[in-house]
Amino acid sequence: xxxxxxxxxxxxxxxxxxxxxxxKDFYAVRDTSLTIEPGSFVTLLGPSxxxxxxxxxxIAGFESPDEGEIxxxxxxxxxxxxxxxxxxxxxxxxxLLPHYNVFDNVAYGLKLRKVPRDEIRxxxxxxxxxxxxTGMEARMTNQLSGGQQQRVALARALVIEPSVLLFDExxxxxxxxxxxxxRTEIRRIQQEVGITAIYVTHDQSEAMALSDNIxxxxxxxxxxxxxxxxxxxxxxxxxxADFIGEANFLKGTMVxxxxxxxxxxxxxxxxxxxxxxxxxxxxxxxxSMETGNEYTLVLxxxxxxxxxxxxxxxxxxxxxxxxxxxxxxxxxxxxxxxxEEHNPKNKxxxxxxDRCALVFxxxxxxxx
Amino acid sequence: MAKSQSAALDRKxxxxxxxxxxxxxxxxxxxxLFILYPLAILLVDSFYGDGSFGIGIFKRIFAMPSFxxxxxxxxxxxxxxxxxxxxIGLLFAYVEVYVRMNRFVGGLFKVVxxxxxxxxxxxxxxxxxxxxxxxxxxxxxxxGIYDNSVxxxxxxxxxxxxxxxxxxxxxxxGLLKNIDPSLEEAARDMGAGRWKVFADVTLPLLLPGxxxxxxxxxxxxxxDFANPMIIGGSYDTLATTIYLQITGAYDKAGAAxxxxxxxxxxxxxxxxxxxxxxxxxxxxxxxxxxxxxxxIEDRSVKVPLTVFCSLAAIFVIMxxxxxxxxxxxxTWGYKFFPLTTKWFKLVFTRYHGFKAFKDxxxxxxxxxxxxxxxxxxxxxxxxxxxxxxxxxxxxVSMLAMAVPGTVLGVGYIRGFSGGIFHTGFLxxxxxxxxxxxxxxxxxxxxxxxxxxxxxxxxxxxxxxESAYDMGADSFRVFMTVTLPLIKxxxxxxxxxxxxxxxxxxxxxxxLVTPQYLLITVQINEFAEKGSYSLACAFxxxxxxxxxxxxxxxxxxIRHFGTSKSxxxx
Numbered sequence: 001x002x003x004x005x006x007x008x009x010x011x012x013x014x015x016x017x018x019x020x021x022x023x024k025d026f027y028a029v030r031d032t033s034l035t036i037e038p039g040s041f042v043t044l045l046g047p048s049x050x051x052x053x054x055x056x057x058x059i060a061g062f063e064s065p066d067e068g069e070i071x072x073x074x075x076x077x078x079x080x081x082x083x084x085x086x087x088x089x090x091x092x093x094x095x096l097l098p099h100y101n102v103f104d105n106v107a108y109g110l111k112l113r114k115v116p117r118d119e120i121r122x123x124x125x126x127x128x129x130x131x132x133x134t135g136m137e138a139r140m141t142n143q144l145s146g147g148q149q150q151r152v153a154l155a156r157a158l159v160i161e162p163s164v165l166l167f168d169e170x171x172x173x174x175x176x177x178x179x180x181x182x183r184t185e186i187r188r189i190q191q192e193v194g195i196t197a198i199y200v201t202h203d204q205s206e207a208m209a210l211s212d213n214i215x216x217x218x219x220x221x222x223x224x225x226x227x228x229x230x231x232x233x234x235x236x237x238x239x240x241a242d243f244i245g246e247a248n249f250l251k252g253t254m255v256x257x258x259x260x261x262x263x264x265x266x267x268x269x270x271x272x273x274x275x276x277x278x279x280x281x282x283x284x285x286x287x288s289m290e291t292g293n294e295y296t297l298v299l300x301x302x303x304x305x306x307x308x309x310x311x312x313x314x315x316x317x318x319x320x321x322x323x324x325x326x327x328x329x330x331x332x333x334x335x336x337x338x339x340e341e342h343n344p345k346n347k348x349x350x351x352x353x354d355r356c357a358l359v360f361x362x363x364x365x366x367x368x
Numbered sequence: 369m370a371k372s373q374s375a376a377l378d379r380k381x382x383x384x385x386x387x388x389x390x391x392x393x394x395x396x397x398x399x400x401l402f403i404l405y406p407l408a409i410l411l412v413d414s415f416y417g418d419g420s421f422g423i424g425i426f427k428r429i430f431a432m433p434s435f436x437x438x439x440x441x442x443x444x445x446x447x448x449x450x451x452x453x454x455x456i457g458l459l460f461a462y463v464e465v466y467v468r469m470n471r472f473v474g475g476l477f478k479v480v481x482x483x484x485x486x487x488x489x490x491x492x493x494x495x496x497x498x499x500x501x502x503x504x505x506x507x508x509x510x511x512g513i514y515d516n517s518v519x520x521x522x523x524x525x526x527x528x529x530x531x532x533x534x535x536x537x538x539x540x541x542g543l544l545k546n547i548d549p550s551l552e553e554a555a556r557d558m559g560a561g562r563w564k565v566f567a568d569v570t571l572p573l574l575l576p577g578x579x580x581x582x583x584x585x586x587x588x589x590x591x592d593f594a595n596p597m598i599i600g601g602s603y604d605t606l607a608t609t610i611y612l613q614i615t616g617a618y619d620k621a622g623a624a625x626x627x628x629x630x631x632x633x634x635x636x637x638x639x640x641x642x643x644x645x646x647x648x649x650x651x652x653x654x655x656x657x658x659x660x661x662x663x664i665e666d667r668s669v670k671v672p673l674t675v676f677c678s679l680a681a682i683f684v685i686m687x688x689x690x691x692x693x694x695x696x697x698x699t700w701g702y703k704f705f706p707l708t709t710k711w712f713k714l715v716f717t718r719y720h721g722f723k724a725f726k727d728x729x730x731x732x733x734x735x736x737x738x739x740x741x742x743x744x745x746x747x748x749x750x751x752x753x754x755x756x757x758x759x760x761x762x763x764v765s766m767l768a769m770a771v772p773g774t775v776l777g778v779g780y781i782r783g784f785s786g787g788i789f790h791t792g793f794l795x796x797x798x799x800x801x802x803x804x805x806x807x808x809x810x811x812x813x814x815x816x817x818x819x820x821x822x823x824x825x826x827x828x829x830x831x832x833e834s835a836y837d838m839g840a841d842s843f844r845v846f847m848t849v850t851l852p853l854i855k856x857x858x859x860x861x862x863x864x865x866x867x868x869x870x871x872x873x874x875x876x877x878x879l880v881t882p883q884y885l886l887i888t889v890q891i892n893e894f895a896e897k898g899s900y901s902l903a904c905a906f907x908x909x910x911x912x913x914x915x916x917x918x919x920x921x922x923x924x925i926r927h928f929g930t931s932k933s934x935x936x937x
Contacts (some may be wrong), residue, residue, distance in 0.1 A: 064375075
């Protein structure tokens, strides 16, 4: 009973809520259009209040959009109640039925669909095997650990073979180590089943590890959609750059094109000279820059290092050993830059007050 | 910004769920017909009762000295009872929460908090008369006072205080437990003495809650019918005046107008209590105690407080015990020995006791599950669903809490004796057992709904959502998820409704027809006639029944209820 995979499409979706304090209406989600490909794993990522959970709940049917239409495959589903939608949700609080045991929890959806008893048994056992809970059928849910409960929740959602699997921050109640192993697990199962999955989280590493595509939301609108690499290396604005990973922002003015000395063919013509805090350095531009304009450079903490000599002089204001890396805060002029010097064991460690230089590969910065 | 699309979609989604729609429609009809309409007809009658619109009837009743006196009486009693109950309740609560008690005292406290729940409303009046009245054991036989009168103002105040203070005690106990001990410890650490801590920290934090307890008791006192009826003597309160206006003066329009006045008083106080004090209480005492409180071991505090409370508790318990014992004396006030069961026998042989118990029992037994189910459905709709009319359902079912039984009784007489709006429609239910059952349901609905709502609020919304998401419709979600999860609340609602119904009197006494003999009405009749032994015999059996019901409930909950571990999840 292989099903046709279905994608999800949001067509100019808005959701308006009323602020309980001021009584004013505001957009929780605003004019959002998205296309989620069949079989892909997409994460909605953003700070709390960005509209990601509202979007997910509109897809599930718990909330109704104020503008726009939601499609499951080709079918518009705005008017369908959650129980009539071909979606299944995994909740943050697991939301297992506490008066049922593991088997009955997983079988619940199948019973509602009037699946014959033998088939229920077969399908439940198969899915419990998939989530590695074989032998736990008779346990009550409160006898399970958090991770196990979340597996039951996942099994319950999977067993009804929905077109789309929805995750609402499913791992946020677990401890850090379990979170890491569970997300690997979720990804494995999603790949194995080949189901379309939409996953809401505010944890960027979760989003990175799981997703084919990440959708970054901010204040009710989509800030950027792309693969984890695109979003990390080519953020479209400061919000995205800052939200995904750590980012330093260096403001500077373009002085002119760099001399064509570079051997790297790909970057010919793109290298520019920027004036940052009074020092001139060479960086890789984005191809549409003009001399005299001010630009912001995004520099990841791990992309730069310190040296005794260099074009961009700086002063160390914090130097702190973190185990796997040495954490530096340095001042370039008036701009504070955070650095992570990985594998610090055999490197020279700069102390607070040291004057040195910030060094990075011209290609490792991103111009906004 | 227009929210019209989501509203339209939500409506469509709701309409796709016929069981849900039907339930809502039935519920709204029920609430309108049996709570709102009887109150509305009172307004209509009191402004329009003499054929023309105007305030003529109000002028007439306010010209009656008996009525204006009743208003002052009612407010005076309510005020004093409210203060006394809140203070005694506070003392009990403080001792329970702050002072180390031994098991015996703890047991006494538990019994005191239980007794008013399981006993019919006028039991204390009976025992008051039997202990302190003209032929009272204590006044006449121990103290040799021959003409002590317990009837009147002080009688009502004492009896109502003893009846209602356990409610305050339970309310304040919950609040005191929520005070974080570290606040008081901080004050002590700064150098404040125990009394200073109480005055500067505990009391200010508790003040809104104390006001709340006071008003709740005030309302209860004003609405109380049975005690003023039995022990009030010529001291009439609003509830008894209204009753007499109907049964004695046959002035139904006047009674309706009086009922409107009584309703306005209770509604006003209910509004203050509900929307001002409850919010304030919640605002000052929201935190959970971070850890256990160091109990007071200091003997100079502990001994006087526990001794006083224990004596008070023993006194209250004695008053309750007095009733079954009173039923065993051959002739109250003259002959105490040998103890006899003749009154119990008379109850069943001469005074149709069997029929009275059967009628009360059967009607209550029908009303109880209806009430319990209805209040769970209302709670589910109010807490878990969004739809138009939800505000109405919530408001009306809470409104019923503020309506005194007497007012409801008069409303039902005016509203149904001649059919809906005196048109003859639905007249058939008047005088039947059905209308008694409906009164039972309406009277117990608010308590059940309140307990259901607080139980449901503790259940994570996503549990029901997950079932909905899995493909269950509203009806299945309610039956397979909601109801099993609030089973305890449902069961206790069942018993509370049963107990409240079988001990109810205020509304029922106005509506009951000779066809039905209800126990409470019988007790009231015998007490009125001065046949206290018979009244006591009836009351003792009634207490046995209600106590049995409560015991049964505890047993059922222990065996079939939701286990503790599930609740903690």
